[in-house]
Amino acid sequence: MKEGPDIARIASLVGDPARANMLTALMDGGALTASELALEAGVSLPTASSHLAKLMDGKLLTVASQGRHRYYALAGTEVAAMIEAISGVAAHSGPQRARPGPRDKSMREARVCYDHLAGEHAVAMFDRFVAEEIIVRDDETLRLGPAGPSFFAGVGIDTSGLGNSRRPMCRACLDWSVRRAHLAGSLGTAILDKIIAEKWARRPAGSRVVEFTPPGRKAFEKLFLA
Amino acid sequence: MKEGPDIARIASLVGDPARANMLTALMDGGALTASELALEAGVSLPTASSHLAKLMDGKLLTVASQGRHRYYALAGTEVAAMIEAISGVAAHSGPQRARPGPRDKSMREARVCYDHLAGEHAVAMFDRFVAEEIIVRDDETLRLGPAGPSFFAGVGIDTSGLGNSRRPMCRACLDWSVRRAHLAGSLGTAILDKIIAEKWARRPAGSRVVEFTPPGRKAFEKLFLA
DNA sequence: TCCATGGTTCGATGCTAGTCGAAGCATACT
DNA sequence: AGTATGCTTCGACTAGCATCGAACCATGGA
Numbered sequence: 256m257k258e259g260p261d262i263a264r265i266a267s268l269v270g271d272p273a274r275a276n277m278l279t280a281l282m283d284g285g286a287l288t289a290s291e292l293a294l295e296a297g298v299s300l301p302t303a304s305s306h307l308a309k310l311m312d313g314k315l316l317t318v319a320s321q322g323r324h325r326y327y328a329l330a331g332t333e334v335a336a337m338i339e340a341i342s343g344v345a346a347h348s349g350p351q352r353a354r355p356g357p358r359d360k361s362m363r364e365a366r367v368c369y370d371h372l373a374g375e376h377a378v379a380m381f382d383r384f385v386a387e388e389i390i391v392r393d394d395e396t397l398r399l400g401p402a403g404p405s406f407f408a409g410v411g412i413d414t415s416g417l418g419n420s421r422r423p424m425c426r427a428c429l430d431w432s433v434r435r436a437h438l439a440g441s442l443g444t445a446i447l448d449k450i451i452a453e454k455w456a457r458r459p460a461g462s463r464v465v466e467f468t469p470p471g472r473k474a475f476e477k478l479f480l481a
Numbered sequence: 482m483k484e485g486p487d488i489a490r491i492a493s494l495v496g497d498p499a500r501a502n503m504l505t506a507l508m509d510g511g512a513l514t515a516s517e518l519a520l521e522a523g524v525s526l527p528t529a530s531s532h533l534a535k536l537m538d539g540k541l542l543t544v545a546s547q548g549r550h551r552y553y554a555l556a557g558t559e560v561a562a563m564i565e566a567i568s569g570v571a572a573h574s575g576p577q578r579a580r581p582g583p584r585d586k587s588m589r590e591a592r593v594c595y596d597h598l599a600g601e602h603a604v605a606m607f608d609r610f611v612a613e614e615i616i617v618r619d620d621e622t623l624r625l626g627p628a629g630p631s632f633f634a635g636v637g638i639d640t641s642g643l644g645n646s647r648r649p650m651c652r653a654c655l656d657w658s659v660r661r662a663h664l665a666g667s668l669g670t671a672i673l674d675k676i677i678a679e680k681w682a683r684r685p686a687g688s689r690v691v692e693f694t695p696p697g698r699k700a701f702e703k704l705f706l707a
Numbered sequence: 708t709c710c711a712t713g714g715t716t717c718g719a720t721g722c723t724a725g726t727c728g729a730a731g732c733a734t735a736c737t
Numbered sequence: 738a739g740t741a742t743g744c745t746t747c748g749a750c751t752a753g754c755a756t757c758g759a760a761c762c763a764t765g766g767a
Contacts, residue, residue: 260571262564263501270493271755279488289714302756304715314574323713323764333570338488340566344559345491348540497725515744525727530745532725549734549743 268313269341273298274306278315278329278338286319286326365456365465371443372450372465380446380479381437390438397440410478412445450475494539495567499524500532504541504555504564509689510595512545512552558652558665561595591691593684597669598676598691606672606705607663616651616664623651623666633668636704638675643667676701 269275273296280287280295287295293303307327310316315334319326329335365374372380384390388400389407399414407414438446450456455471458464467475495501499522506521507513513521519529533553536542541560545552555561591600598606610616614626615633625640633640643650652666664672676682681697684690693701 260568260574262505262567262571263496263498265571265574266492266501266567267496270489270496272489273755275489275492298755299757300714301716301758305755308715315570320764325714333566333573337563337566337570340559340563341488341492344541344563345488347559348491499725524725526744527728527746528726534745546734551744 265313265315268310268315269338271306272296273302274310277303277306277310277327278334281316281327281329282335282338286328288324288326292327361464361466365467371437371439372447373437374465376467376475376480377437383480384438397438399442407442410449412442412449414442446479491539491541494536494541495564497532498522499528500536503529503532503536503553504560507542507553507555508561508564508595509593509684510555510561512554514550514552518553555595558595562665565594565599587690587692591682591693592689593673593691594663594665594689596673597663597665598673599663600691602693602701602706603663609706610664623653623664625651625668636675638668638671640668643671672705 269278276296277292280292289303289307290300292307293300296303296306298306307316307318310327311318315330316327317330319328363374365372365376371377381390384400385392387402387406389403391398391400404414437443450465450471451458453471453474454468455475456465456467458466495504502522503518506518515529515533516526518533519526522529522532524532533542533544536553537544541556542553543556545554589600591598591602593599594603597603607616610626611618613628613632615629617624617626630640640650650666650668651664652669653662653664663669676691676697677684679697679700680694681701682691682693685692
């Protein structure tokens with residue numbers, strides 16, 4: 256025997272519920288921190304760390320250190336394809352999956368990505384920023400564009416104080432629901448903070464969803480999607 | 482949480498070495514008895530029986546009682562595709578086996594994947610089918626292309642009868658040795674059947690290898706790789 | 708330099724699941 | 738019937754591993 260690749264080794268990696276939850280949470284192609292994954296898996300941080308180490312050892316994940324955060328992501332499309340294949344079998348085997356639930360739709364629309372806004376709204380906003388040179392791409396990095404300071408002053412965000420810190424003001428972050436970039440960095444955080452502070456949206460506990468109120472959405476669109 | 486199908490459940494089924502060995506032993510699409518599988522897995526008969534019960538419970542296997550023998554087989558192509566997908570990641574993750582050995586070489590070249598041909602030959606054939614529009618990709622699914630029916634008629638495969646069944650005629654299956662797709666589905670089965678019927682290749686017992694004879698390979702290449 | 712926060716490592720604990728011998732069924736051959 | 742063979746069930750044993758609290762390390766911000 257002992258022919259072919261060691262399939263049991265990596266199948267057993269997926270075979271643990273906590274790890275399986277982590278992997279499915281990453282199936283969107285995004286990257287999550289260890290804490291977020293721990294929450295997602297419903298397990299303590301040490302446990303999650305141990306699992307992540309195992310998944311790394313099995314080359315199922317990649318990690319990118321950004322500051323004191325470590326962003327974990329699937330190692331590649333092959334891994335995603337494998338998860339899909341397993342899901343396919345599981346769907347036939349297990350109890351028929353119930354309803355898709357309204358939660359998925361809300362997640363696609365607007366959610367929190369650690370400390371900034373992600374989802375369709377965030378991508379649309381970012382597109383508009385770039386189109387009007389509020390933000391400009393400079394090679395790989397992002398900078399505030401010529402129209403930037405006045406625009407943010409107009410919506411009540413002071414950008415002069417954001418540039419001092421060591422943390423980058425603008426950063427691009429890849430979105431999974433839409434396959435495009437959205438805005439991270441301290442400016443992204445400031446925008447999310449404003450959305451919450453103005454009570455345009457709420458964040459249901461224990462979820463990444465950002466739930467806009469009808470008037471809040473209008474206000475947001477008027478200011479940021481113009 | 483608890484969203485989506487229970488992937489951990491069935492991944493953990495594959496995650497045990499004994500069960501993984503059984504499943505790979507069945508990857509040639511054949512059916513084996515409990516004793517044979519116990520031998521294949523290197524485990525005692527009671528243990529094997531317990532494993533088989535679990536695999537049955539997870540709907541990964543089917544069983545057919547014939548006399549006092551019970552023949553176990555994979556439950557379907559989906560299960561086979563899943564095993565292939567897992568093999569794919571495992572091949573890249575696991576410790577690269579130092580010297581591939583002659584058997585691996587044959588496996589890479591041509592092998593049976595449940596009920597159709599896989600390996601380099603199969604991938605080359607599939608590429609040619611796509612290039613000449615014998616088969617066309619339609620989003621995620623595959624269809625017979627404009628040049629399809631006449632081509633297969635020319636090589637002695639009647640495609641008109643294959644579309645009726647519930648089973649899809651063309652399906653893509655990811656190859657683990659080469660990182661590309663090859664042809665599954667009833668058409669894939671028909672091609673493998675023809676290769677065996679024409680005696681272009683033999684299948685050594687107890688292995689997934691497909692061993693082409695020198696003239697058989699020539700004939701195959703002339704017809705399918707043109 | 709000092710604190711706060713995100714992550715990993717260590718150690719101890721508890722539970723699950725794989726393992727096999729022996730016994731129990733079921734089917735077939737004589 | 739009687740016996741042999743293929744397979745499953747039962748019971749007991751064991752090992753591995755997931756889990757968490759607490760301590761430890763690293764980075765960022767003041």
